[in-house]
Amino acid sequence: MSASLPADKNARQSILERIRSRELPPRELPPLFDEGIRYADRWAQFQEVLSSVGGQFLSVADRDGVAATLAKLPVVESSRCRACTVPDLHFGNLDLNAVDDPRDLAGLDLAIFPGQFAVSENGAVWVTDESIRHRAALFIAQHLLLVVRQPDCVDNMHQAYQRLAFGERGYGLFISGPSKTADIEQSLVIGAHGPRSLTVVAVP
Amino acid sequence: MPRVALFVPCYIDQFYPDVAWATLEVLERHGVRAKVPEMPTCCGQPMANTGCVNEARPLAEQFVEVLGRFDHVVCPSGSCTAMVRQHYEHLLHGRTDYVALRNKTWELTEYLLDVLRIDPPRSPFPYRVGLHQSCHGLRELRLGSSSETVGPRFSKAQKLLESMQGIQLVKLTRPDECCGFGGTFAVQEEAISCRMGLDRIHDHEQAGTEVLTANDMSCLMHLDGLLRRDRRPIRVLHIAQILAGRTPN
Amino acid sequence: MTESLPIIDHPAAAARFVDDGARTGWHDQALWFVRVKRDRQAHGLPEWEALREQAAAIKSHTISRLADYLEQFEREATRRGAVVHWARDAEQHNAIVLEILRRHGARKVAKSKSMLTEECHLNPFLQRHGIEVVDTDLGEWIVQLRNEPPSHIVLPAIHIKKEEVGELFHRVLGTEAGATDPKYLVEAARTRLREVFLAADAGITGVNFGVAESGGIVVCTNEGNADLGVSLGKLHIACMGIEKLIPRCGDLGVFLRLLGRSATGQPITSYSSHFHGPIRDGELHIVLLDNGRSEILASDDFRRALHCIRCGACMNTCPVYRRSGGHSYGATVPGPIGSILNPARDAEKYSTLPFACSLCASCSDVCPVGINLHEQLLIWRERIAARGILSGTKRLAMKFASHLLRRPALFAFAGALARWGLRHLPRFAFYHALNPWGRQRELPIPPRRSFRQEYRKRHERQPPRG
Numbered sequence: 001m002s003a004s005l006p007a008d009k010n011a012r013q014s015i016l017e018r019i020r021s022r023e024l025p026p027r028e029l030p031p032l033f034d035e036g037i038r039y040a041d042r043w044a045q046f047q048e049v050l051s052s053v054g055g056q057f058l059s060v061a062d063r064d065g066v067a068a069t070l071a072k073l074p075v076v077e078s079s080r081c082r083a084c085t086v087p088d089l090h091f092g093n094l095d096l097n098a099v100d101d102p103r104d105l106a107g108l109d110l111a112i113f114p115g116q117f118a119v120s121e122n123g124a125v126w127v128t129d130e131s132i133r134h135r136a137a138l139f140i141a142q143h144l145l146l147v148v149r150q151p152d153c154v155d156n157m158h159q160a161y162q163r164l165a166f167g168e169r170g171y172g173l174f175i176s177g178p179s180k181t182a183d184i185e186q187s188l189v190i191g192a193h194g195p196r197s198l199t200v201v202a203v204p
Numbered sequence: 205m206p207r208v209a210l211f212v213p214c215y216i217d218q219f220y221p222d223v224a225w226a227t228l229e230v231l232e233r234h235g236v237r238a239k240v241p242e243m244p245t246c247c248g249q250p251m252a253n254t255g256c257v258n259e260a261r262p263l264a265e266q267f268v269e270v271l272g273r274f275d276h277v278v279c280p281s282g283s284c285t286a287m288v289r290q291h292y293e294h295l296l297h298g299r300t301d302y303v304a305l306r307n308k309t310w311e312l313t314e315y316l317l318d319v320l321r322i323d324p325p326r327s328p329f330p331y332r333v334g335l336h337q338s339c340h341g342l343r344e345l346r347l348g349s350s351s352e353t354v355g356p357r358f359s360k361a362q363k364l365l366e367s368m369q370g371i372q373l374v375k376l377t378r379p380d381e382c383c384g385f386g387g388t389f390a391v392q393e394e395a396i397s398c399r400m401g402l403d404r405i406h407d408h409e410q411a412g413t414e415v416l417t418a419n420d421m422s423c424l425m426h427l428d429g430l431l432r433r434d435r436r437p438i439r440v441l442h443i444a445q446i447l448a449g450r451t452p453n
Numbered sequence: 454m455t456e457s458l459p460i461i462d463h464p465a466a467a468a469r470f471v472d473d474g475a476r477t478g479w480h481d482q483a484l485w486f487v488r489v490k491r492d493r494q495a496h497g498l499p500e501w502e503a504l505r506e507q508a509a510a511i512k513s514h515t516i517s518r519l520a521d522y523l524e525q526f527e528r529e530a531t532r533r534g535a536v537v538h539w540a541r542d543a544e545q546h547n548a549i550v551l552e553i554l555r556r557h558g559a560r561k562v563a564k565s566k567s568m569l570t571e572e573c574h575l576n577p578f579l580q581r582h583g584i585e586v587v588d589t590d591l592g593e594w595i596v597q598l599r600n601e602p603p604s605h606i607v608l609p610a611i612h613i614k615k616e617e618v619g620e621l622f623h624r625v626l627g628t629e630a631g632a633t634d635p636k637y638l639v640e641a642a643r644t645r646l647r648e649v650f651l652a653a654d655a656g657i658t659g660v661n662f663g664v665a666e667s668g669g670i671v672v673c674t675n676e677g678n679a680d681l682g683v684s685l686g687k688l689h690i691a692c693m694g695i696e697k698l699i700p701r702c703g704d705l706g707v708f709l710r711l712l713g714r715s716a717t718g719q720p721i722t723s724y725s726s727h728f729h730g731p732i733r734d735g736e737l738h739i740v741l742l743d744n745g746r747s748e749i750l751a752s753d754d755f756r757r758a759l760h761c762i763r764c765g766a767c768m769n770t771c772p773v774y775r776r777s778g779g780h781s782y783g784a785t786v787p788g789p790i791g792s793i794l795n796p797a798r799d800a801e802k803y804s805t806l807p808f809a810c811s812l813c814a815s816c817s818d819v820c821p822v823g824i825n826l827h828e829q830l831l832i833w834r835e836r837i838a839a840r841g842i843l844s845g846t847k848r849l850a851m852k853f854a855s856h857l858l859r860r861p862a863l864f865a866f867a868g869a870l871a872r873w874g875l876r877h878l879p880r881f882a883f884y885h886a887l888n889p890w891g892r893q894r895e896l897p898i899p900p901r902r903s904f905r906q907e908y909r910k911r912h913e914r915q916p917p918r919g
Binding site: 011012014015016018019020021022024025026027028029030032033035036037049053102103106121122123124133134135136138139140156157158160161162164165166167168169170171172173174175176177178179180181182183184185186187189191192193194195 | 483486487498499500503504507510511513514515516517518519520523524533534539540541545589590591592595608609610611613614615618635636638639640642643646647650651664666667669675676677678680681684685695700701702703704705706707709710713717719720721722723724725726727728729730731732733741743747750751756
């Protein structure tokens, strides 16, 4: 198993001793920052930033219309293999729980997952793998669609972290736009390794 | 009346005497008769910036001893002023006469605006002027807001120039990039230094600069050296020269 | 120290780079473009300067109690199922990584960008031991295929033109000859690298931030390559410098806001992944590396360099870096921050780096975590002079200048001589190989009299009042 390596103990001790051997003047830890920018219309700001980072945004006004609206999206219409873990939405034809090896997800066209909340300042959505057996699905799917409830939008990252607790094991991430790269002459190309598109849908 | 000393940096003394004369004239126009002592000849920056603190320290000591006797010290160079205000501490730590000197040493444009509180001049200067924001004045003395920092925009040099009659301040694509002089950097990294200077010149050319000015003659010495080599038409004038009424040619 | 020779000659390397004028302009412009994007983002936040101050204060505090925080981090990470390893130097670090891989029988590794593993030269080490490592960040992959180091810590292939990528991919991936469209080239890389991800036995990532409070690590990418590399298999090895710690989860808000904006002018990277413990049925190993960091921590002058979050903003803004290219620094971390960190490792080898700087201080103003870069560069110059490794001519010139400048009469005499010479001697007396000033520049037009000569004359005639 993962028994520690022979060198570990000594290295650990010597590093810590070395650091402690030099007494440094105390520097106070400032209180958490809370002067973050606010926006009059959080979703409008979110939409603007999301589109600037290559994502698409859609807001659905009434609860009953969500499924119908999504069904008409080109990214949904054109996808063959779909996974969906958003309650009450039945777009999935691949059950992640039935897949044992995430490598078998290589053919996934579209993943539809719940996002916990959106962040206006940077167009990001917080997503965890709670409802997703294979977190790889977030990255290996050709297209990603995140569904966020309309009340769940904060102004800035400071508010975002107020909502987050990391008490136990877990995995979560901010996703802002689709996978992209500018590594060839700074030209932005959408769809590097991960999803070629990201759609964020705000629902009642 | 405060006793005012004008510190004339070494290269201005030897190569650009008119910059010092122009500074004296501008000060005199605003009621200040500044004196120029024989010493110090140099603030010590060339040595300090090369890491040779032991060679720089005697000059810093000389500076404090001689100019400390005045009530105000004015210098037509942001870089030399920054040397005194920001870097002498390190050379002279603990000398109380230094602390006093630090608080009464000013670069010319801040002396005019913040100490003498003059009204920006309205004299004529009918030229397209490119203002080079010399780095040490900008980022060490904060004579203006640097493009990197977020906050209110200002520039003391621009404030002094903009109300002159007929002046047109050009718009550069890179408002405060370094010209590449950098003291001994200019010779040690000659290739980069000159490339940086030429890039600044191209920016001024595309903006239509006729007269290139700055708070620091050292930047202008470097840029002028490049301009004259290629016989480019842009002329350089130190900001004191413009304020004193000099014209190009 | 194994890296004592050869001594890096930055001026010579820079001169070679600048020699290709068009390419220099292109390189400068590409990086300036990133700086402009950064400005747009920074100026969009009224609280930008307050954020920078907060980040600096958090980092200073963390470093002042680093040992405590490291222990807390280890405790919390372990509690959440991660295995924490400690490495004093690159050698130990590499040995630990290899040992973990071997224990899992891993032969193929998908690695995401990590300057720390570059610093440790992990790739060649693993390859020597029969392990195939693929750098999956597109820029890193390009330089790996070209068998050269990255030239920038965030934009590893910023020095390479699309035509060159096209040729490389034609050779390696069989893309169409002459194809240079980045979209097409990225698509080809995507196809190939997906195979790499699917075949990998393990994923190695760097760490952008470690959180003491929760034992979590945060990894930021735009491509999603780090996550793909560690979510398809069961083994994740995260390599982390001990200075990457921050105390609280809530502090991440500050740093994630600064990082993306400073690095590439994005409001945040596409993916900012928070790992607390391993993937289901998998293992997460975190390797903590010192490798000289504790030495920098002990130095009052350079401690703040440990604030660095490797955003690369100081490189993008540095007028020297933009025109000399990252490789001219001969080090894993180039640019202003590299010119501070590398001499700490080997002052002699990297003695020209602190001088590869015009002291414009743009780096200090752009740094999101308040490192006084230009001041530290100046201190390095002093250290280098004090250690007697300053070039002989420079030392002599400064001694001579200081001697002269302290004596007004002597200075006046020397000045008069020089001005006389400039007026009367033939041009070749001043414009020759030993005077770099005159290679591309004219010397000033010498006035007949110096200011002080004239001043004395006027005041002898008309003595000043008072």
